[in-house]
Amino acid sequence: MTHSSLIRHVGAVLIAGAIPIGVHAATPADLQAAYGALSGTTTIAPDRGQQLFTIRHGREWSCASCHGAVPTQAGKHASTGKPIAALAPAFNPERFVDAAKTEKWFRRNCNDVIGRECSAAEKADVIAWLRTLK
Amino acid sequence: MNRRALLHRKSWAVVALVASHAAFAGDDQRTPGVAVLPKYKQECTACHVAFPPGMLPAESWRRLLGNLPHHYGTDASLDAATVNELATWLSANAGTYRRVREAPLEDRITRSAWFIRKHDEVSAAVWKRPAVKSATNCAACHTQADQGDFNEHTVRIPR
Numbered sequence: 001m002t003h004s005s006l007i008r009h010v011g012a013v014l015i016a017g018a019i020p021i022g023v024h025a026a027t028p029a030d031l032q033a034a035y036g037a038l039s040g041t042t043t044i045a046p047d048r049g050q051q052l053f054t055i056r057h058g059r060e061w062s063c064a065s066c067h068g069a070v071p072t073q074a075g076k077h078a079s080t081g082k083p084i085a086a087l088a089p090a091f092n093p094e095r096f097v098d099a100a101k102t103e104k105w106f107r108r109n110c111n112d113v114i115g116r117e118c119s120a121a122e123k124a125d126v127i128a129w130l131r132t133l134k
Numbered sequence: 135m136n137r138r139a140l141l142h143r144k145s146w147a148v149v150a151l152v153a154s155h156a157a158f159a160g161d162d163q164r165t166p167g168v169a170v171l172p173k174y175k176q177e178c179t180a181c182h183v184a185f186p187p188g189m190l191p192a193e194s195w196r197r198l199l200g201n202l203p204h205h206y207g208t209d210a211s212l213d214a215a216t217v218n219e220l221a222t223w224l225s226a227n228a229g230t231y232r233r234v235r236e237a238p239l240e241d242r243i244t245r246s247a248w249f250i251r252k253h254d255e256v257s258a259a260v261w262k263r264p265a266v267k268s269a270t271n272c273a274a275c276h277t278q279a280d281q282g283d284f285n286e287h288t289v290r291i292p293r
Contacts, residue, residue, distance in 0.1 A: 077181055077182070079206070079207060079208070079268060079270070080181055080182040080268060080270045080271055081265075081266070081267040081268055081270075081271040081274065082179075082181055082182055082183070082271070082273070104211075104212075107209070107211065108208070108209040108210065108211060109209075111203075111209040111211075112207075112208050112209050
């Protein structure tokens with residue numbers, strides 16, 4: 001098993017185990033806590049999450065390219081133009097309430113934006129920042 | 135206009151109507167009408183409209199599903215069970231009629247000969263409008279695209 005697949009495996013098990021399975025089983029705070037625990041880091045930093053979200057990482061898109069720099073309202077898919085509902089959980093109760101869906105989108109979008117999967121610490125930081133948006 | 139000429143004209147109108155209908159839907163009634171698989175809607179419409187399965191041949195759908203981590207510049211990867219479910223449905227409902235039988239360039243609906251012909255009166259400037267942006271953005275003009283309805287009577291081109 002490669003390092004990244006190990007992380008993915010452990011992450012899936014930990015998140016699935018830490019959070020009751022169901023469509024709307026988790027809360028954004030649960031997911032942040034699960035990623036925080038998984039990362040082993042003692043500090044979760046919303047400002048690091050904001051930076052990761054807002055800047056470009058040597059590629060065409062940042063997270064903000066589709067979600068907006070402050071994702072409290074709808075964004076727009078950078079290539080198809082399709083509207084994307086607000087990402088900040090205070091503005092969209094469907095965000096970060098499903099562990100599998102959260103994992104799926106972090107996997108895809110970190111690959112698009114950074115060219116690799118995000119670490120558990122990075123995911124915790126991003127969720128922490130999004131939760132500060134009220 | 136005398137009665138005979140009127141009748142003649144009417145019958146031509148009927149022929150034209152039938153012919154234009156046949157041009158897309160006539161030999162494949164499933165194209166606009168097929169009920170969308172809930173999983174297809176759930177997964178694929180996160181980023182784009184639910185393209186009717188009849189707009190691409192099975193060969194194109196197969197290639198698309200086999201390469202979701204590299205899906206037109208984005209990672210659209212899905213778990214294997216979901217990919218299988220989508221593959222079964224897309225293959226059963228893929229386009230089989232003459233115009234769709236051949237896979238378009240890059241398996242893009244927008245590169246199909248029928249697509250290009252049907253949009254040949256849309257100028258390059260219209261495609262570039264911010265509200266349109268891309269030929270992939272069907273719903274910019276096809277107001278009922280999310281219902282699988284691409285009838286030209288529901289087209290409203292944004293300014």
